[in-house]
Amino acid sequence: MSSCGTKAISIISFIGSVFSPWYAWSGRKDPDNHCCINVATYGPGGRFTMTDRGREALRTTRDTFQVGPSQMRWDGERLIFDINEISSPPLVSRVRGQVTVTPRAVTDVELPLAADGTHVWRPFAPLSDITVELEASGWQWSGQGYFDANFGTRALEQDFNYWTWGCFPHSDGATAFYDVTRRDGSQYETAIAFGEDGSAEHVEAPPLTRFKNSLWQVRRETRADPGATPKQHLSMLDAPFYSRSAVRTRLNGEDVLGVHEALDLRRFASPLLKPMLAVRVPRRAGWRWPD
Structure with missing residues (x-):
């Protein structure tokens, strides 16, 4: 975020x-045959790109991950994204440039979200600095970044009904929350406070608090001090099953601004959604690398 x-x-x-x-x-x-580097920009002139590509487009090494015309690479200190994508309708245009994420520290946290370990969350660098240099007017800026990963061996909708996630920087570092409802009805919740040095500790979470639904009426909730109500600051991605936004809330007496996600996997499981998604997520199976 800028x-x-x-x-x-x-x-x-x-x-x-x-x-x-x-x-x-x-x-x-065949996961290798469905790879992608999804880039979405939010704010004036925002674009959304998510091209599903075949195995011919995938190249990986220890320090690089490349899918067709775009790649990410680790130089030992920074994660660098070289982007060259085409946005989906209705605003079809090229999204090209470079984004650099510089972690302030890398954590050693790894948490299973499912009881049998089929889904794992790995917050590599909850506190990072970001520099954006895109070939578009006004899209050269710097700000606060975040870097994590999720790994899984089953489809999300097989194991989960709903989850919310949020990461909120504050004066002592950042705190991340995961609140998960599994398919079997069991709940998983965690709150982790991260220090600037990469340290991490589980902390007691303030109450789970509802706030205004997304435009697609996805239920949204996150953590907030008693009596405080979270509020959306910036709408990012608003889909029938998913909401991503910048949210203001209050934690331990401090007003904070972070990124929040809500995911309704019962909606995502509906076969009616797949044709809608195909409009936003084109398939490009073939790819030829330059000689």
Whole structure:
């Protein structure tokens, strides 16, 4: 998110693109054949790109992850994204440039979200600095960044009904919350406070607090001090099953601004959604690397 709070960007790299209808229709048996670098920009002139590509487009090394025309690479201190994508309708245009995420420290936290370990959350660097240099007017900025990963061996909708996640920087570091409702009805919740040095500790979470539903009426809730009500600051991604936004809340007496996500996997499981998603997530199976 930009320092001024008016712009944001998210970049998600997939092997086995979990939100791709093409991957779902394939039976999810060949994740390498459904890879993607999803780039979305939020704010004036925002764009959304999520092209499902085949195995021919995938190249990986110890320090690089490349899908067709875009790549991410680790130089030992920074995660650098070289982006060259086409946004989906209705605003079709090229999204090109470079984004750099510099962790202030890297944590050693790894948490299972499912009881049998089929889904794992790995918050690598909850406190990072970000620099954005895109080839678009006004899209050169710096601000607060975040870097994590999720790993799984089953489809999300097989194991979960709903979850919310949020990470909120504050004067002592940042605190992240995961609140999960599994398919069997059991609940999982965690609150972790991260220090600037990469230290992490489980802390007691303030009450889970509802706030205004998204435009698609996805239920939203996050943690807040008693008597405080979270509020959306910046709408990011608003889909029938998913909401991402910048949210203001109050934690331990401090007003904080962070990124929040709510995911309704019962809605996502509906077969009616897949054709809708195909409009936003085109499939490009073939790829030829330059000689």
